[in-house]
Amino acid sequence: MTLLPDDANKLSCRSVWKLYGEAAGNFLGARASPPTPEEIRSAGLIAAVADVSIDVRAGEIFVIMGLSGSGKSTLVRCLSRLIEPTAGQILFDGRDLLAVPEKELIEIRRHRMGMVFQNFALLPHLSVLDNVAFPLAIQGVERSRREARAREMIDLVGLQEREYYLPRELSGGQQQRVGIARSLAVGPELWFLDEPFSALDPLIRREMQNEFIRLQGLLKKTIVFITHDFDEAVRLADRVAIMRDGRIIQVGTAEELIVSPADDYVANFTRDAPRARILSARAIMRAATGTAQVAGNVDADTKVCDFAAALEAASQPFAVIEHGRVIGLVDRAAVMAVFVGAGLRER
Amino acid sequence: MQTTAHRIAAPTRFSPPWRRAFWFGVLIIAFAFAFLQTAKPPDWMLDLPREHWLPLQAGISAAMKWLVETANFGLFTFSEATRFVAYLLDQPLALATAVFAHGFTQGHGSAAIELMPPLPWLAALLAACAIALHAGGVRLAVLAAGAMGYLIVFGQWQSAMQTFASIVIAVPFGVVGGLLLGIAGHRSARFHKALMPILDAMQTVPIFAYLLPILFLFGFGPVAALLATIMYALPPMARVTLLALSAVPTELVEAGRMAGCTPRQLIARVMIPAARAPLMTGVNQVIMLSLNMVIIASMIGAGGLGYDVLASLRQLDIGGGLEAGTAIVVLAITLDRVSQAYAKRALEVRRRGALRYRWVLLGIVVALWLAALKIEPLRHYPESWTLSTGVFWDDLVEWLNVNYFDSFEAVKTAILLKFMIPVKRFLLAQPWPFVLFCVMAAALSIAGLRRAVIAGIFVLTIVFTGLWQPAIVSVYLTGVSVLLAVAMGVPIGIASGTRPRLWKFVEVMIDTLQTLPSFVYLIPVVMLFRVGDFTAMFAIILYALAPAIRYTALGIREVDPGVIEAATAMGATRMQIMLRIRLPLALPSILLGINQTIMLALSMLVITALVGTRDLGQEVYIALVKADVGRGLTAGIGVAMIAMIADRLMMASAVRMKRRLGLG
Numbered sequence A: 001m002t003l004l005p006d007d008a009n010k011l012s013c014r015s016v017w018k019l020y021g022e023a024a025g026n027f028l029g030a031r032a033s034p035p036t037p038e039e040i041r042s043a044g045l046i047a048a049v050a051d052v053s054i055d056v057r058a059g060e061i062f063v064i065m066g067l068s069g070s071g072k073s074t075l076v077r078c079l080s081r082l083i084e085p086t087a088g089q090i091l092f093d094g095r096d097l098l099a100v101p102e103k104e105l106i107e108i109r110r111h112r113m114g115m116v117f118q119n120f121a122l123l124p125h126l127s128v129l130d131n132v133a134f135p136l137a138i139q140g141v142e143r144s145r146r147e148a149r150a151r152e153m154i155d156l157v158g159l160q161e162r163e164y165y166l167p168r169e170l171s172g173g174q175q176q177r178v179g180i181a182r183s184l185a186v187g188p189e190l191w192f193l194d195e196p197f198s199a200l201d202p203l204i205r206r207e208m209q210n211e212f213i214r215l216q217g218l219l220k221k222t223i224v225f226i227t228h229d230f231d232e233a234v235r236l237a238d239r240v241a242i243m244r245d246g247r248i249i250q251v252g253t254a255e256e257l258i259v260s261p262a263d264d265y266v267a268n269f270t271r272d273a274p275r276a277r278i279l280s281a282r283a284i285m286r287a288a289t290g291t292a293q294v295a296g297n298v299d300a301d302t303k304v305c306d307f308a309a310a311l312e313a314a315s316q317p318f319a320v321i322e323h324g325r326v327i328g329l330v331d332r333a334a335v336m337a338v339f340v341g342a343g344l345r346e347r
Numbered sequence B: 001m002q003t004t005a006h007r008i009a010a011p012t013r014f015s016p017p018w019r020r021a022f023w024f025g026v027l028i029i030a031f032a033f034a035f036l037q038t039a040k041p042p043d044w045m046l047d048l049p050r051e052h053w054l055p056l057q058a059g060i061s062a063a064m065k066w067l068v069e070t071a072n073f074g075l076f077t078f079s080e081a082t083r084f085v086a087y088l089l090d091q092p093l094a095l096a097t098a099v100f101a102h103g104f105t106q107g108h109g110s111a112a113i114e115l116m117p118p119l120p121w122l123a124a125l126l127a128a129c130a131i132a133l134h135a136g137g138v139r140l141a142v143l144a145a146g147a148m149g150y151l152i153v154f155g156q157w158q159s160a161m162q163t164f165a166s167i168v169i170a171v172p173f174g175v176v177g178g179l180l181l182g183i184a185g186h187r188s189a190r191f192h193k194a195l196m197p198i199l200d201a202m203q204t205v206p207i208f209a210y211l212l213p214i215l216f217l218f219g220f221g222p223v224a225a226l227l228a229t230i231m232y233a234l235p236p237m238a239r240v241t242l243l244a245l246s247a248v249p250t251e252l253v254e255a256g257r258m259a260g261c262t263p264r265q266l267i268a269r270v271m272i273p274a275a276r277a278p279l280m281t282g283v284n285q286v287i288m289l290s291l292n293m294v295i296i297a298s299m300i301g302a303g304g305l306g307y308d309v310l311a312s313l314r315q316l317d318i319g320g321g322l323e324a325g326t327a328i329v330v331l332a333i334t335l336d337r338v339s340q341a342y343a344k345r346a347l348e349v350r351r352r353g354a355l356r357y358r359w360v361l362l363g364i365v366v367a368l369w370l371a372a373l374k375i376e377p378l379r380h381y382p383e384s385w386t387l388s389t390g391v392f393w394d395d396l397v398e399w400l401n402v403n404y405f406d407s408f409e410a411v412k413t414a415i416l417l418k419f420m421i422p423v424k425r426f427l428l429a430q431p432w433p434f435v436l437f438c439v440m441a442a443a444l445s446i447a448g449l450r451r452a453v454i455a456g457i458f459v460l461t462i463v464f465t466g467l468w469q470p471a472i473v474s475v476y477l478t479g480v481s482v483l484l485a486v487a488m489g490v491p492i493g494i495a496s497g498t499r500p501r502l503w504k505f506v507e508v509m510i511d512t513l514q515t516l517p518s519f520v521y522l523i524p525v526v527m528l529f530r531v532g533d534f535t536a537m538f539a540i541i542l543y544a545l546a547p548a549i550r551y552t553a554l555g556i557r558e559v560d561p562g563v564i565e566a567a568t569a570m571g572a573t574r575m576q577i578m579l580r581i582r583l584p585l586a587l588p589s590i591l592l593g594i595n596q597t598i599m600l601a602l603s604m605l606v607i608t609a610l611v612g613t614r615d616l617g618q619e620v621y622i623a624l625v626k627a628d629v630g631r632g633l634t635a636g637i638g639v640a641m642i643a644m645i646a647d648r649l650m651m652a653s654a655v656r657m658k659r660r661l662g663l664g
């Protein structure tokens, strides 16, 4: 994968901290080096977010994953400045978000950011239409225009003919569709989703994920997506950041996390992942040794599940190709290992 | 959180056997004071001589006088400011009174000519029915029709409309003022911190004590009464607003902020709509409290139904008092039900439909109004069409007195002699240093050192303002009333807690009891028992009974069903389950109920001054009659202090008990 230039980062944060506790304000300023978890605990503080630095590239789906209580919600609220971080820097399109005055922040939220919430956070007294039109209404957009736009969004999420329902008359999945439509109504560039599907039944969740993939195919937003479910992360993410105790443990593609987990915590998440769909030929190939017989070629980025059947039917290994050159071989044993979940071969 | 948990879990001053021995000793000493001639304390311990009193009363009076006569803000004086406020309030009030009660007139006194009559009774009846129909359907409309019908037919119309006019003006002020205070408190932590103790104090200071400074600053009349009403009804709205806003889900607030709401939009378009259910109950409270206060404020010139009741009580005109009292009840129940129905509707209906046919209704009302200019029976309901039940009630009372006087008297005398007077004597025999010691010891063991010191300061304040004797009489009257209210209320609560059908009935009863303005309770009791301590006690019990029942039933009902199931599985009988499981687990809730009962009893205490008690309430009442601000406020603060001591101790024991039972 080619490295994008630095200015392609839509959103970056550097050493962001969020401490809770009585003396949280002075704690960080008073020391030269970052505090250790023990020091924080003995000061009676809780580090909901600790020393987090991440870069979210324009147009990617960046998933933040971790167990509950690991600080995901707090982090995403720091990124949108719903919560004021204790320390650190947040750059949105290169502009320091924490230095932006209140008035401009409101403008940024009105036009350039959207957020979807775990428990939908719909206004209980407004119809679906009015909920979706709400962000436009508070900007003072006139009724006919905002309702037209809201109808567009409602169509987009497939809720036509429910415009006049109240939130409590809808199912959970439908409510979250409203939440999504509302957050998209202003056409934001940056889209935050805090565990948007966690409150839904598994079947509905799957359906909503597909819907989400379809939407992103149309819209190409820059997305920060929070989840505690690795399967969900794998299905949606371009890159995943794993969080624990307020810290980012590892950032990478799903494949990188499986192939080289930073520690047991990460390995635990990836253990039951659908590897055949995540791992590519590159991840399981062995070095090409001289003049081996091959039954065919496979591109280095092809997922295991996509060539496993063909390889199974052939009698010889496949050559792994990148830029027209053979870079390795995959054989039946390697594919078998993926399916039975044995240890990965080192590259 | 951790620090309180720690404090409460920490071993308390007296270990249990010691503690029991300590309180047993205290009891023995108390009995000695009461019954042994040799143990009689010196007189200064029973009633502090005047030369030792702190000049608090005079100080307050002087401060008030200074305010009214000399205080100056530079641009204007204090009395100019009060006059300005009075002027502002007088405009809408005069308009409302003209519309509903007096009509528009030109000129003064007997030379006045009526330009426009007040809203004709027929139009008001129609409007009330239409509004009730819109709010809650046919049943409510029938109720409204009946209520209006009563007011019209029984000759209460004019007074009722005058009372109603005050409410129509007081409620918006109370609601908007409370809302604004609550919002300000929600937005600024510092303002919140400053606001809470004021709200607390305003809720414990007895109603009459509000009237005094207002009377002094604004004089006798409807505007002063209106101001008192607003001041009385506003704090609960502020409190409800604070609670309701802080209960809005965080995510919803965040959704609003992410949508780009300004702080003002966030409050107006997200938080208040999201909190409208509790806010609506707040509005209902403001309405009911305003009614209660408007009635009481008749003492400083509110007029209307309250004045009728007051006048009847003063003349012991039972029939008239009952009729006006019933009119208050009818008005209270109608206002309560209609406002509750609107509160419910606001939550239920999808698109809030405006009152259908409202233009038709308005047209009819205007037409009737114009017609009233020409048609006399429309203008004023003809006197010859009115009924009066006054004679009937008088006859009934006479009949009761002729036939049952002896029985009533016997019951009254027995309870007075066997119960009330001994308790009173017992309490009055206790020297104040000993009481001070007991109160502080109790506060220390239940609620910690800080509360103990505060309680001590309160007791000393009462002693050194010369209010000791009336304060003890207040404690006695409240005590016996609460004792009996609890003795009746808790068993009713226990019985109805596990029986849904019985509860339904009981709930309607106590809901209605709680809707009625406190004044009303005096009427039937006076009718049967004349004036005096017994009557006062009876009225206090009626007024304060509801929470004892409600909280007991609640506690009994909300015991974890899992625990009940487990006990049933172990073979416990119904009785055993009640005595060994439900009752102990319901105890914290029962304590809260008793606390509420005490608070209500104290607030009623002051009103029973009208039937001739000799307590702090009487002090306030006399001060009110004499417009003696210092005396009245001091006595009012005395009642508030007693209330605060009782409240803090009861709450602390409820919390302690809850923790011990592992209920949170």
Ligand SMILES: Nc1ncnc2c1ncn2[C@@H]1O[C@H](COP(=O)(O)OP(=O)(O)O)[C@@H](O)[C@H]1O
Pocket (backbone or CB within 6 Å): A020, A021, A046, A047, A048, A066, A067, A068, A069, A070, A071, A072, A073, A074, A075
């Ligand atoms: N307002 C707060 N005060 C104190 N601690 C908080 C607060 N908000 C969050 N925390 C703590 O910060 C940690 C991270 O919380 P959160 O961001 O909600 O985690 P997640 O979304 O990953 O479940 C938790 O341990 C939580 O208890």
Ligand SMILES: [Mg+2]
Pocket (backbone or CB within 6 Å): A072, A073, A074, A195
């Ligand atoms: Mg979370």
